[in-house]
């Protein structure tokens with residue numbers, strides 16, 4: 001039996017939703033989805049024109065549509081409609097990499113910046129439906145750029161600033177962006193990162209990009225290409241502050257965001273306008289129990305979906321004060337998070353288990369040196385949180401006063417699908433607990449049989465929800481094949497889960513070839529493709545293995561070309577190669593030289609065996625008799641990295 005934490009009385013007293021309300025609203029959301037969603041859509045979103053139809057979804061045909069016929073604009077909902085009531089309220093608190101740098105931006109200021117930038121984009125020829133790549137650090141200009149795109153109906157594609165020029169190039173090419181917004185450099189942990197230089201490199205192979213708009217962040221030296229490069233501040237100064245928001249169709253595309261899958265290159269997950277806006281606003285309000293005036297901080301990067309939905313869109317749609325942090329949790333020291341909480345009187349704090357585990361390793365002192373008395377609610381996202389980290393977060397960081405919402409979701413889901421609500425849900429450390437409104441999860445066996453009661457299986461969602469991805473940019477068939485074909489009639493998440501006797505869900509991790517390194521999603525195939533580019537490498541197989549801090553580490557088995565001797569220098573070259581192809585987040589933690597890989601007689605690599613060896617679970621290798629050459633396993637076991 002796992003430990004159960006009762007609903008905290010203070011949380012219950014102020015909560016927007018208690019358990020009876022949760023049960024009642026959940027029942028309504030599944031029994032009368034049309035009525036339920038229409039009501040929520042009225043409540044959370046300002047529409048220029050109402051919809052003709054609430055939903056039109058068919059998983060067999062790959063059709064997902066919400067609020068068709070409606071007209072709406074995301075930037076209008078995040079800015080304009082707040083001006084009258086909260087124009088002078090802080091929209092974004094920005095905390096710089098250095099503790100000496102911070103600023104507050106009001107809704108009115110943000111509205112003006114976004115309007116000017118939107119006009120600047122228009123002046124540069126960006127039209128409705130065009131794609132704009134955003135490759136920026138965690139500075140307010142990132143949020144402004146996203147909102148400016150939505151204001152004129154351009155589709156943004158934010159690329160995480162930690163990705164290499166090659167990875168950036170692939171993403172720009174895939175969605176055919178013609179404009180890139182970047183900065184001269186970014187600051188991380190006191191070091192400068194050459195963002196513009198990365199863009200310059202990427203653009204060597206992106207002839208369709210005609211403009212790059214450059215934010216001056218550090219004032220560092222940058223190369224300049226006349227006719228292509230323009231300064232952000234100069235463009236803004238020259239543009240009019242008056243830019244009415246474009247009336248978009250509810251199903252118009254809002255953004256693409258690249259994410260890794262089991263096979264091939266990262267795919268451009270496409271989200272659309274009305275449903276996404278509604279679902280991110282609603283989840284943000286109910287799950288974080290957001291009340292007017294609260295200071296809310298999500299530590300993610302805007303380069304990931306968490307930053308899209310829960311730094312920018314959900315909070316701003318709700319008129320919240322959202323904190324954006326440029327730096328890293330360990331700079332100047334590992335107490336930074338808690339110092340920032342005190343400095344800005346943060347009430348709601350949302351981070352990833354990997355950060356909690358690494359800070360936990362630094363001891364309690366740095367936490368206890370701070371007050372944290374403003375904190376009221378804690379959140380976790382991105383990977384399963386182990387109960388030890390959960391307890392530390394709850395007891396040390398939150399001093400037992402703050403509920404933890406362990407929120408399960410994905411780039412593809414747009415918003416949180418399984419989560420506690422602070423005033424409604426008893427907590428169990430390590431469990432994401434119950435589905436959000438309108439979300440109907442199920443567990444299925446590998447054969448697709450629906451499993452009932454307390455059990456474990458593959459996690460699917462049986463009904464569409466408003467912020468579900470609509471397609472993979474430029475490849476609708478791949479969308480259908482990846483998500484809707486595995487267990488026909490359902491959306492397959494790629495995760496495994498257990499459901500306990502109380503109906504609580506416990507996410508057990510990916511069941512496909514996606515690994516989760518420090519909350520960053522990585523396709524093993526991507527890392528393999530990078531490794532085999534090296535002339536000395538014949539073959540590579542990459543798996544995840546348990547890592548104390550990162551959750552999973554990257555373990556690469558590499559077979560060299562005949563005649564090539566393994567060496568430390570070669571190992572370094574391979575790590576460098578992966579960093580160049582993808583970025584530092586994909587660096588293999590372990591490279592094991594593998595004279596042979598375990599393959600079936602038909603030539604398929606048996607990853608199950610490689611995962612067990614990497615995890616040092618030698619006793620659980622299972623049946624190896626079907627291998628073409630069972631002797632390779634012995635060598636791999638003897639030379640394994642973790643013993």
Ligand code: WTA
Nearest residue numbers: 381382383384406407408409410411507521
């Ligand atoms: C994992 C991040 C357990 C999961 C929002 C999912 C989680 C993948 C949780 C999506 C959680 C996310 N508990 N696992 N609370 N949240 N995951 O697309 O494996 O970067 O499929 O979206 O992260 O990662 P993505």
